[in-house]
Amino acid sequence: MGTLLAPVLSQRSQAKALEADFARQERATRAQWQREQEKADLQQRRACYVAANAAFRRYRVELMNYLWNVHRAQADEAASRELEAARHAHHAAFAEAQMVASAAVLDHLDEVALAVGEGYRRTKAFEEGHPDPDDSFEKIEEYLLWLWERWKEMRSEMRTDLGIDDAPSRPE
Incomplete structure (x- = not known):
């Protein structure tokens, strides 16, 4: 009986081992795909954050110049x-950046976008000769300088989202 069942049991045992090996390979492949996906997502967020930072800086500088x-x-x-x-x-x-940013970064992006839009509106109103009440060149310039502080907060949140520790503060 043992001689007759040995090939069947051996075949069954081999099938289970192959099934377990296949499941292990499938988990490893899935984990590798997940790591690659996370890396691609991180690279995409980083590229968008870099572009958003550069665009904000340029826009703010052009507003100041204007x-x-x-x-x-x-x-x-x-x-x-x-x-x-x-x-x-x-x-x-x-x-x-709105399409890939984390919720925390998106909050900062929205805040900065509204603030820079307000800076644009105030600058154009000043140019057209009908500034806001009590607005002046100095107050608009101060506002555009204040935007820089909002940008620093946004940049810090972006760095955190990318897993980058903030560098130590420079002595002033």
Whole structure:
């Protein structure tokens, strides 16, 4: 009886071993795919965050330049085109980042986008000669400088989302 059952039991045992090996390989493949997916997601977020940071910085700098040009009565068509190009680049980078940003980063992105939009509105109103009540060149400039602090907070949240520890503060 043992001689007759031995091949059947051996075949069954071998099938179970193959099944277990297949399951192990499938788990390993799934884990590898998951790691690759997480790496790709991280790279995509990083690229979007870099683009959003660069676009915000350029837009804010162009707003500052434009405000100074308006203040000195030197705002010409070229300066206006530069500001609009920076504004549109910011909108594009912001829209892309909205699709991949974490909820915490998205909160900061939204805050900064609203704030920089307000800076744009105030600068254009100043240029057109109807600034907000009590608004002036100095107050708008102060506001645009304040935006820099909001950007630092957003940048810090982006770094945290990417798993990058903040560097120690520089002595002032």
